[in-house]
Amino acid sequence: WPNATLLRHGCLGSAPTKPTLAFTLRTLAQFHELHRVCPCLSAEAQIRALCNLNRIPYQKNITDQFRITYDAYLEILGRVQRRVDIALKRDTPNWRALNVCPACDYRLQDEPSLKYSKLICIDGNNSLRRVNLKFTREVETYIDTRKPRTDYWLFAEAVDMFKDEVKAKKAAELVETIDPGDVADGASFVTVCIQRWRNAGPEERKRMWQIFVETGIFVAVCRHGFMLYICDMIQSGELAKYGLALTDKLINVYGSNLCIGYDIGCAFSST
Numbered sequence: 001w002p003n004a005t006l007l008r009h010g011c012l013g014s015a016p017t018k019p020t021l022a023f024t025l026r027t028l029a030q031f032h033e034l035h036r037v038c039p040c041l042s043a044e045a046q047i048r049a050l051c052n053l054n055r056i057p058y059q060k061n062i063t064d065q066f067r068i069t070y071d072a073y074l075e076i077l078g079r080v081q082r083r084v085d086i087a088l089k090r091d092t093p094n095w096r097a098l099n100v101c102p103a104c105d106y107r108l109q110d111e112p113s114l115k116y117s118k119l120i121c122i123d124g125n126n127s128l129r130r131v132n133l134k135f136t137r138e139v140e141t142y143i144d145t146r147k148p149r150t151d152y153w154l155f156a157e158a159v160d161m162f163k164d165e166v167k168a169k170k171a172a173e174l175v176e177t178i179d180p181g182d183v184a185d186g187a188s189f190v191t192v193c194i195q196r197w198r199n200a201g202p203e204e205r206k207r208m209w210q211i212f213v214e215t216g217i218f219v220a221v222c223r224h225g226f227m228l229y230i231c232d233m234i235q236s237g238e239l240a241k242y243g244l245a246l247t248d249k250l251i252n253v254y255g256s257n258l259c260i261g262y263d264i265g266c267a268f269s270s271t
């Protein structure tokens with residue numbers, strides 16, 4: 001296999017049997033780290049820079065081959081990590097969430113229990129937007145069918161189980177709606193807090209989110225800043241289902257003796 005030989009020399013080829021182009025592992029590792037700190041850095045930008053450094057004209061096929069090689073590189077990293085996790089017995093369900101923060105989760109024998117077993121903060125943001133190309137260029141947008149390798153990602157299906165919770169509550173109040181319901185929709189009364197939160201995201205903006213395939217992420221972190229769970233916000237702003245799905249997961253994993261902070265928590269608690 002040519003790639004076994006190439007790997008011994010620190011390179012990875014762009015095809016399994018007859019690669020015509022190879023990239024060094026250092027180039028792939030450097031792009032991996034750069035892409036983690038700057039997700040908008042594209043493979044094309046990386047290849048254009050490499051072409052300039054090597055004084056060769058840019059060709060689109062080099063970018064295509066880089067993408068293929070980079071996918072293979074990530075697959076190798078993922079499989080190696082999986083084997084390491086199995087060897088270290090870190091492959092049990094929710095291992096990461098239960099062990100990520102030593103300050104929160106390392107309990108001593110006969111340690112007196114605290115009022116709350118864990119302080120957690122949840123919130124969504126929208127800095128990872130991806131436009132649905134159907135709206136801008138009338139082409140089918142790429143649907144990412146890959147599944148996350150880590151267990152701290154909640155799948156869209158797990159989140160969607162909660163999409164009718166607020167609607168069900170509204171239906172009980174005889175209000176006809178197709179709106180999935182934002183975080184504050186379940187509140188039985190409107191406080192200053194809810195008004196301010198809604199002013200920051202008016203109705204028109206809620207509809208605007210439809211043009212994005214993904215609008216951002218919704219996360220839960222412990223009070224020491226460690227990531228516990230995360231889910232994608234898809235074609236919407238901050239809906240109730242994201243908070244409900246994460247809270248449900250947190251209670252299932254850590255028990256109900258939790259203190260959860262949320263910027264619209266007053267309304268969300270009644271949802």
Ligand SMILES: [Zn+2]
Nearest residue numbers: 101104222224
């Ligand atoms: Zn912690």
